[in-house]
Ligand SMILES: Nc1nc2c(ncn2[C@@H]2O[C@H](COP(=O)(O)OP(=O)(O)OP(=O)(O)O)[C@@H](O)[C@H]2O)c(=O)[nH]1
C-alpha cells in the first residue's frame with residue numbers, strides 16, 4: 001500500500017467521525033442558516049477539535065459565506081476544507097538533523113507510544129540512508145529496555161543499554177560516546193514515561209538535557225513529545241505540562257488510526273505553538289508518516 005492509501009486507511013475512523021457526519025448535515029439542509037452552523041459546531045467539538053478552535057472556525061465560515069454570498073450548503077464543505085488547511089498549514093514539520101551525530105530525545109507520558117515511535121523513526125531514517133543508534137533511556141522497567149532492543153533488532157540498528165534502575169543520564173552519556181566513536185548520524189533516546197512522581201520525571205529530563213548540552217554542544221537536537229490521539233483534549237494538557245520543562249521541537253501524534261476524533265490534530269496545531277512533525281497511523285513499522293497538512297486534509301475530505 002502506498003503512503004497516501006495508508007494515511008487514508010489510518011484516518012478511516014476520523015473520516016467517519018467528521019467528514020461523513022458533515023456530509024450528512026450538508027445534504028439535509030436546504031439553505032445555509034444558523035442551525036446549520038450549530039450542527040457543524042457540534043460535529044467539530046465532539047471530534048476533539050476543541051471549543052476555542054471550533055468557535056473560530058465557525059466564525060470564519062460565517063464570514064466567508066457572507067463575503068462570497070453563498071447559499072448552497074454543499075459549498076460549505078469546500079470552505080471548511082480551506083479553513084482546516086489554513087490552520088494545519090505546516091511550517092517546519094521536517095526533522096532538523098543537520099549534524100552527525102544529531103540527537104532526538106523522545107518524551108511523553110507512559111503508554112503514548114514513545115518506544116514504538118522510536119522504532120518507526122529509526123526505520124524511516126535508516127531508509128533515508130542515515131546511520132542510527134538507539135539509547136535505552138527508560139531504565140525504570142526492564143521490559144522497556146527489552147522492548148527497545150526488539151525494535152533495534154527489527155530495524156537493524158545498534159542500541160546502548162544499561163541494566164534496569166540505572167541512571168538514564170549515564171545511558172545517554174555512553175550512547176553519545178558510542179555515536180561519536182561509530183560515526184553515527186542520529187542518536188535516538190528513549191525516556192521514561194512514568195516515575196515515582198511527576199517532579200522526578202521532569203528532573204530526569206532536565207538532567208539528560210544537561211548531559212546532551214555538555215557532550216554534544218552545537219549538535220542538531222530534536223525534542224519530540226509523543227501524544228496519543230485517543231486521549232483527546234488531555235493531549236493538549238500534557239503538551240502544556242512538558243513545555244514547562246523541555247524545549248519541545250515537535251510533536252509525534254500516535255494512534256490516529258484508533259480514534260474517530262482525529263480533530264485533535266487541529267486543536268494541537270491551533271492551541272500550541274509546536275509543529276506536529278510525525279503521525280502514527282498503525283502499529284506496524286512503516287505506520288509512521290511525516291505530517292503533511294495538505295495530504296492530511298486531502299485524506300480526510302476526498
Ligand atoms: N494503533 C496504534 N497503536 C500504536 C501506535 N503507536 C503506538 N501504538 C501502541 O501503543 C502501545 C504503547 O506503545 P509504547 O511504544 O510501548 O508506548 P511508550 O510511550 O513507550 O510507553 P511506556 O514505555 O510505558 O512509557 C503499544 O501497544 C503500541 O503498539 C499507533 O500509531 N497506532
Ligand SMILES: [Mg+2]
Pocket residue numbers: 114115116138144190
Ligand atoms: Mg516505552
